[in-house]
Amino acid sequence: MPKRNSYWVCRYRDTRKNPGVWDCTSIAKELGILSESGRPHDKAVSAIIQKLDIFADEVIRTAYSRNGHEGVTVQYKGSVLEKVREWLDENCYPTVIEMLLSNGNVNKCKVAYREVA
Numbered sequence: 557m558p559k560r561n562s563y564w565v566c567r568y569r570d571t572r573k574n575p576g577v578w579d580c581t582s583i584a585k586e587l588g589i590l591s592e593s594g595r596p597h598d599k600a601v602s603a604i605i606q607k608l609d610i611f612a613d614e615v616i617r618t619a620y621s622r623n624g625h626e627g628v629t630v631q632y633k634g635s636v637l638e639k640v641r642e643w644l645d646e647n648c649y650p651t652v653i654e655m656l657l658s659n660g661n662v663n664k665c666k667v668a669y670r671e672v673a
Contacts (some may be wrong), residue, residue, distance in 0.1 A: 577616055577631040580605070583640055588670040600665040601640060603655030605632070608639050 578586070584596035591597040616631045655663045 578637050579631050588672040590668045600653045600667045603653045604640050
């Protein structure tokens with residue numbers, strides 16, 4: 557299971573419970589979206605999702621409790637994976653993807669890509 561981060565949108569995907577449901581990390585792995593250090597870039601995926609028209613029925617919010625931590629994990633249906641793929645194609649796989657933060661600042665996600673089979 558990928559390392560959890562504290563970003564509010566992206567957590568983890570447990571395929572045994574929700575097959576066909578994707579979180580930002582699993583979308584990044586599937587599409588070959590990597591950080592400069594070579595890890596799946598979940599924040600870049602979240603930045604792309606911010607730019608898309610996502611319908612409420614494409615988003616699944618689930619409460620979780622793990623190792624004494626509680627929260628909500630946000631997962632997406634396969635249609636969102638395809639929208640992210642289309643966005644990358646339409647935007648020529650950019651190496652910097654901007655993300656609007658809740659405080660109004662803009663975070664620039666530097667991205668590398670790997671070929672996926």
